[in-house]
Amino acid sequence: MSEPIIRIRDLTRHYEMGTETVQALRGVSLDIGRNEYLAIMGPSGSGKSTMMNMIGCLDTPTGGEYWLNGQEVSQLSDDQLARVRNKEIGFVFQTFNLLPRATSLHNVELPLVYAGVSSRERRSRASAALGRVGLGNRMDHRPNELSGGQRQRVAIARALVNEPSILLADEPTGNLDSTTSEEIMQVFAELHRQGQTIIMVTHEADIAAHADRTVVLRDGKVETDRATHGVAA
Amino acid sequence: MNVARALEGVGIALDSIRSNKVRAGLTILGVAIGVMVVIAMASAITGVNRSITAMLESAGPKTFFVQRFFQGGLNISDGSDELSPWRKNPWITVEDAELVHQLPLVQDVSVSEGTEGPVSYEDISLKGVLIAGFGPSWVLVTGGEIVSGRTFTSAEYAAGAHVAVVNDKLAESLFPRGVDPVGKRIRVFGQPFTIVGVHVEAASLFGGGDQVRMAMPHTTFVKVADYRKGWMDFSVLPVASATSLEAQEEVISALRAKRGLKPMQENNFAVLSQDKILDSFNNITAGFFAVMVALSGVGLMVGGVGVVAIMMISVTERTREIGVRKALGATKREIMFQFLVEAATLTVVGGTIGLALGALIAVAIRSNTTIPASVPLWSVVVSLAASVVTGVLFGLYPAFRAARLDPVEALRFE
Numbered sequence: 008m009s010e011p012i013i014r015i016r017d018l019t020r021h022y023e024m025g026t027e028t029v030q031a032l033r034g035v036s037l038d039i040g041r042n043e044y045l046a047i048m049g050p051s052g053s054g055k056s057t058m059m060n061m062i063g064c065l066d067t068p069t070g071g072e073y074w075l076n077g078q079e080v081s082q083l084s085d086d087q088l089a090r091v092r093n094k095e096i097g098f099v100f101q102t103f104n105l106l107p108r109a110t111s112l113h114n115v116e117l118p119l120v121y122a123g124v125s126s127r128e129r130r131s132r133a134s135a136a137l138g139r140v141g142l143g144n145r146m147d148h149r150p151n152e153l154s155g156g157q158r159q160r161v162a163i164a165r166a167l168v169n170e171p172s173i174l175l176a177d178e179p180t181g182n183l184d185s186t187t188s189e190e191i192m193q194v195f196a197e198l199h200r201q202g203q204t205i206i207m208v209t210h211e212a213d214i215a216a217h218a219d220r221t222v223v224l225r226d227g228k229v230e231t232d233r234a235t236h237g238v239a240a
Numbered sequence: 241m242n243v244a245r246a247l248e249g250v251g252i253a254l255d256s257i258r259s260n261k262v263r264a265g266l267t268i269l270g271v272a273i274g275v276m277v278v279i280a281m282a283s284a285i286t287g288v289n290r291s292i293t294a295m296l297e298s299a300g301p302k303t304f305f306v307q308r309f310f311q312g313g314l315n316i317s318d319g320s321d322e323l324s325p326w327r328k329n330p331w332i333t334v335e336d337a338e339l340v341h342q343l344p345l346v347q348d349v350s351v352s353e354g355t356e357g358p359v360s361y362e363d364i365s366l367k368g369v370l371i372a373g374f375g376p377s378w379v380l381v382t383g384g385e386i387v388s389g390r391t392f393t394s395a396e397y398a399a400g401a402h403v404a405v406v407n408d409k410l411a412e413s414l415f416p417r418g419v420d421p422v423g424k425r426i427r428v429f430g431q432p433f434t435i436v437g438v439h440v441e442a443a444s445l446f447g448g449g450d451q452v453r454m455a456m457p458h459t460t461f462v463k464v465a466d467y468r469k470g471w472m473d474f475s476v477l478p479v480a481s482a483t484s485l486e487a488q489e490e491v492i493s494a495l496r497a498k499r500g501l502k503p504m505q506e507n508n509f510a511v512l513s514q515d516k517i518l519d520s521f522n523n524i525t526a527g528f529f530a531v532m533v534a535l536s537g538v539g540l541m542v543g544g545v546g547v548v549a550i551m552m553i554s555v556t557e558r559t560r561e562i563g564v565r566k567a568l569g570a571t572k573r574e575i576m577f578q579f580l581v582e583a584a585t586l587t588v589v590g591g592t593i594g595l596a597l598g599a600l601i602a603v604a605i606r607s608n609t610t611i612p613a614s615v616p617l618w619s620v621v622v623s624l625a626a627s628v629v630t631g632v633l634f635g636l637y638p639a640f641r642a643a644r645l646d647p648v649e650a651l652r653f654e
């Protein structure tokens with residue numbers, strides 16, 4: 008493994024629920040290298056999404072350390088976290104989370120707006136990103152004029168447009184049928200081949216099989232962590 | 241880049257106006273009424289201001305007025321002595337005017353007195369015509385111009401001749417179109433008069449627009465008119481070499497001497513310079529402004545409450561979108577900015593509608609009265625600024641709520 012892009016040590020995340028404390032993560036340690044393609048699996052409630060929120064800097068840990076690109080994230084302010092999300096992280100959600108009133112192009116431009124990119128450059132970069140996911144001909148469509156698979160591709164283009172260090176996908180195929188899921192996995196495989204680091208949560212073994220490495224969580228701890236040989240064509 | 245985000249905010253705001261018509265309508269209506277009041281009243285005040293200035297200008301900048309009593313502002317009297325201090329003042333008389341006319345610093349004096357009365361021509365009779373008795377130089381003082389014929393001469397004034405100058409409105413009421421009124425014989429207070437000229441007034445607040453009026457020599461007026469005595473006044477034109485103030489002082493001491501006032505006693509007459517008239521007009525204007533601010537304040541408050549309501553709903557409905565934007569790298573400040581732009585868009589739409597309505601009212605005032613109302617630039621700037629400020633101020637709390645949302649929670653929101 009090359010120098011890790013992500014270095015996690017004894018990471019914990021507790022939720023206070025009245026008098027009770029829910030321990031979503033109970034000491035996770037993990038290194039993830041550049042250009043890795045990692046799948047996170049585990050039963051429902053095992054802490055997968057919590058883990059992804061930590062890695063994506065949407066949430067901060069209760070204890071432990073998280074180093075992203077050599078930077079200790081728990082020390083950062085809200086604004087700095089927003090900057091890190093904008094520059095280093097690309098999110099793909101299970102429910103796509105596109106802005107319903109905006110066109111594909113506009114949706115993909117959004118991270119660039121927050122990055123302060125000029126409108127001319129935004130347009131060209133956003134249309135290039137849509138081209139990469141095979142939607143060059145759907146730029147002026149709104150989400151409700153697209154199929155589920157197409158919506159997820161717009162979301163992937165949006166995640167890629169800022170050239171992030173890591174692509175984070177929490178159950179990206181959870182709302183898609185198996186054929187469309189397979190198409191999305193092809194897109195991921197292609198991105199991975201081009202050097203993109205990808206971390207993906209999934210329930211399905213055949214989806215996880217596309218990754219190089221699979222980490223299984225159980226009760227907020229790493230149960231297994233093993234290399235899988237990517238089956239992506 | 242802020243422009244891009246602002247434009248996005250404007251677009252979203254217009255969308256949310258479309259999808260929440262009733263709530264947005266209330267907000268927009270409140271702001272629109274507030275702004276409409278500002279624009280309409282500002283236009284009217286500007287118009288009144290302009291006509292007063294025009295009136296004073298037509299009288300010549302140095303001309304001043306001598307009256308029995310000056311009511312500064314709008315007084316409502318029940319007729320008791322306490323509320324009507326003018327009752328103690330003696331009448332202004334023609335002798336007073338003649339005395340003043342003799343003064344070295346006075347070039348000209350024009351007396352003026354008026355009432356309402358009947359005027360008839362053949363079988364047309366009109367009641368309630370405004371009838372004034374003036375000195376020969378009255379056109380210089382009241383402004384406007386003689387468009388046909390002439391005014392009465394000093395000789396006719398001295399003789400108390402039965403000659404009349406009608407205004408264009410009275411001419412229209414008495415004679416068919418195309419008939420020249422000059423030379424026609426009419427009856428005023430039942431007495432025969434000959435029309436010698438037609439006068440058109442300068443645009444004036446006191447001109448009364450569609451009023452029918454006529455002028456005659458004051459000497460004739462006191463003989464024929466049936467009027468309430470004691471309200472004559474006169475205007476004074478100083479000589480070219482004297483300032484208005486010097487002439488006023490001379491007139492005051494001459495009248496005080498004639499009336500035998502001791503040094504301690506106050507003047508029992510009023511000398512009104514144009515400055516003083518403008519001052520008292522400005523007092524009235526200040527009153528109007530207070531009313532204007534109060535009314536528009538209520539409108540803006542209603543609009544502001546509407547902004548809070550509609551923006552809170554907007555924030556709740558778009559919780560997930562806020563989560564997405566935060567995930568994509570929006571800072572708190574950027575979320576805040578987006579919702580403030582949205583709130584300001586709502587109020588600016590209201591402000592723009594109010595601006596249009598106010599301008600329509602100004603046009604209506606201009607075409608239905610003699611007040612040359614027009615929308616002053618400052619009122620447009622102030623109204624739009626007030627709209628933006630209302631939106632931003634009342635949008636602060638909802639925008640703050642949006643900015644403060646936890647991104648994980650917001651993304652999980654159903």
Ligand SMILES: Nc1ncnc2c1ncn2[C@@H]1O[C@H](COP(=O)(O)OP(=O)(O)OP(=O)(O)O)[C@@H](O)[C@H]1O
Pocket residue numbers: 022023024029030031049050051052053054055056057058
């Ligand atoms: N905001 C919260 N408040 C309280 N408890 C929470 C909160 N978020 C998550 N949890 C708890 O933390 C644990 C881990 O949740 P998490 O969402 O990470 O699970 P998951 O592995 O993603 O499950 P799934 O496969 O169902 O998505 C669960 O027991 C959950 O109830």
Ligand SMILES: [Mg+2]
Pocket residue numbers: 055056057
């Ligand atoms: Mg989950």
